[in-house]
Amino acid sequence: MSKGLSIVQGRLLKSIHFTAQYGAKGVWGGASTETGVCRLALSDLDKMVRDWFVSETKKLGCEIKVDAIGNIFSIYPGKNDGVPTAIGSHLDTQPTGGRYDGVYGVLAGLEVLKIFRENSFVPNYPVAVVNWTNEEGARFPKATMASSLWAENVSEESIMNLESITDQKPVTVEQELTRIGYRGEIPASYKENPLAAHFELHIEQGPILESENKKIGIVTGAQAYDWYKVTIQGNSSHTGTTPLGARSDALLAASRMITKCNEVAHKHNGLVSVGVIDIEPAVVNVIPKKVSFIYDARHASDNELSKMHADLTQEFEEIVRTSQGPLSIKPLELSIEHLFHSKAVHFDPDCISSVKDESIHLYGESNVKEIMSGAGHDSCSTSFRCPTSMIFIPSRNGISHSPEEYSTPESIDEGLSVLLGAVIRYDELRKIKG
């Protein structure tokens, strides 16, 4: 259902490669387009791509709103006034970013507006394309920074004073917004500047769609996740003079726990991963007396996530009991600290249906798959305050946050076609619902 509209094959990819000039970095292949992009939030390069985006959307007849945190809302008029249906993502990248993460979603929105304009199509309600500031959290260390502020999930003061971690002399968000001219007048708030819905087209950043040979991921939400720091206190002693039965070996206990993390993840059909481990005293012939690691647990269900943690706590206590030698002079001790929690995100049924119906209409049931997002996105923020859903396309080898991030030209266009149709479907739904 795209009202007779269709995309211009290959034009979105050209636009993606065009904007990669603002920060191209990290050659991975022989072609001129085979590089990544480094375009940190609120940098000079970010200003250039923003200015270009504003100029392009103005040419299409958009009204431009910039809010206090630099989010850009380019609003294409509809038949009726009212709150716009939004297509949003981000133009900033990781320091070792690729060409697609974020950029794809914003430029796909721009492409939708171009198609509207070229076909003299007027939606029932305004359609906005949104560029959210600092989604990556790479320069200013807060991921989905500006969409979180818009959703009022964080305070404006904490965000404005956030200092950069990639500059030799740190600067604040507020200083950089002012410097590049994107400290807007409109409050950064869903209350003052609401959206009727938010659609985001994004690369999967994981291997699922590719490995299952699907064209489109209909994203139904994002996994809940928790970070826990686990610390094991044991006893340092000489590796040569301490019998196995007299040891309280903190690393042996930690190794059993990390192995158990994987087993528990399999059991609950969730994810548990350990990326960080610290060890003391870290001497070849001394048994470690203190080991800590952080585990990252994820699940589509908040309830199952809690159950995984409860299981792990019980397993860890058992490991501590059984890892201590009977002749050890000092017991192993366990402590677990909760560092971070993010609730499961469930996207809006109407938005999901718009994406699903269009995907199946275009490619058939066998080529699409409902999927949960494993990573955070601006859509996770917007979902707190307006109906939201996302569309994924396959990522080659699941690689992202790397210059080698890649999706095929066919996928790029297929995702765009779904986005175009889904936004028109939702616009029709708004009219029916009134």
Place this chain on the structure above:
Amino acid sequence: MSKGLSIVQGRLLKSIHFTAQYGAKGVWGGASTETGVCRLALSDLDKMVRDWFVSETKKLGCEIKVDAIGNIFSIYPGKNDGVPTAIGSHLDTQPTGGRYDGVYGVLAGLEVLKIFRENSFVPNYPVAVVNWTNEEGARFPKATMASSLWAENVSEESIMNLESITDQKPVTVEQELTRIGYRGEIPASYKENPLAAHFELHIEQGPILESENKKIGIVTGAQAYDWYKVTIQGNSSHTGTTPLGARSDALLAASRMITKCNEVAHKHNGLVSVGVIDIEPAVVNVIPKKVSFIYDARHASDNELSKMHADLTQEFEEIVRTSQGPLSIKPLELSIEHLFHSKAVHFDPDCISSVKDESIHLYGESNVKEIMSGAGHDSCSTSFRCPTSMIFIPSRNGISHSPEEYSTPESIDEGLSVLLGAVIRYDELRKIKG
């Protein structure tokens, strides 16, 4: 069999506490003797205790020889000329050392000579007390440094040029020997300056004697040991977007291996320990792409040590095969590098018998135990070039290389009594063997 000689109760411990003035550090209890000692090799403090040792042994009528690496040989004359029977250990300590490690052995030798002198006892052959330079390898990073040079297991040039790692401005062994006046004339060589035998009295530095309630350990040798560096290459990916089946998680594989190290050690009745682990990139939400750890394997038998390594290699290969997800785009890769090997040391049967017979004579079969040394000692060096054995006394809680290192006053005297008798037994044996 101590020829009617007996020790003076408590005097050796007084002498130990006296010399602790040269470097007392690290208070662990209320009494003035409840500190550790920091007396690094060839430091000013080391010079002080050396000068005191030389002066004390001179008073007893010893001839003093200092070799090129600063080893001190204080030789008490016998009825016959000839190569001396030695009692040796070291006066240097770890930076966070205790009062007993090394010091006990040298001062026990001094005490034996005092008892000879006080009782006008003249052994059949000369008896030397030896202070070996830099046994700890803490200041100059080569453990049993000077006994290894004496045994010609290392080259003189490599040792003389060794630089200190505890000084802000590194200095060489040769510079420090010259500075403190202990660069002697005699070549540091068992050929030029031979010993007829070497006895060493030492604290166990492990928990075995204490936990089995034994007074004396008859040391029959030292375990063989190997250090291996194991490196696992996997694939970095996002903890949230990468299904378990698509991972090549280097830390998960390493954790399984470390757990397996312990199982294989139990199976072979040996020791395998991991004290060091490194991880890349060490980010909470990124699956580790590279993990390396060093394992320290020990066994009384060279053959069993080899078998443990062969078993572990096979197990590690199996772990690498089974830890890689079926959908992973990059296989896990294993490499194993051999860093260090020390062969099993088997002490001399006659020396062992001298210790064993005296121990049983004094304390009965039930209070003594044959034991392998888990740590390296100067006696491991001397055993290559002359008949050698050691005597252990219990260490409280198995603690060593710590200010809290402690053995009871009774143990201190019991070890000395065995040493006195064992040296006299060996001296008799030499006379009989001619």
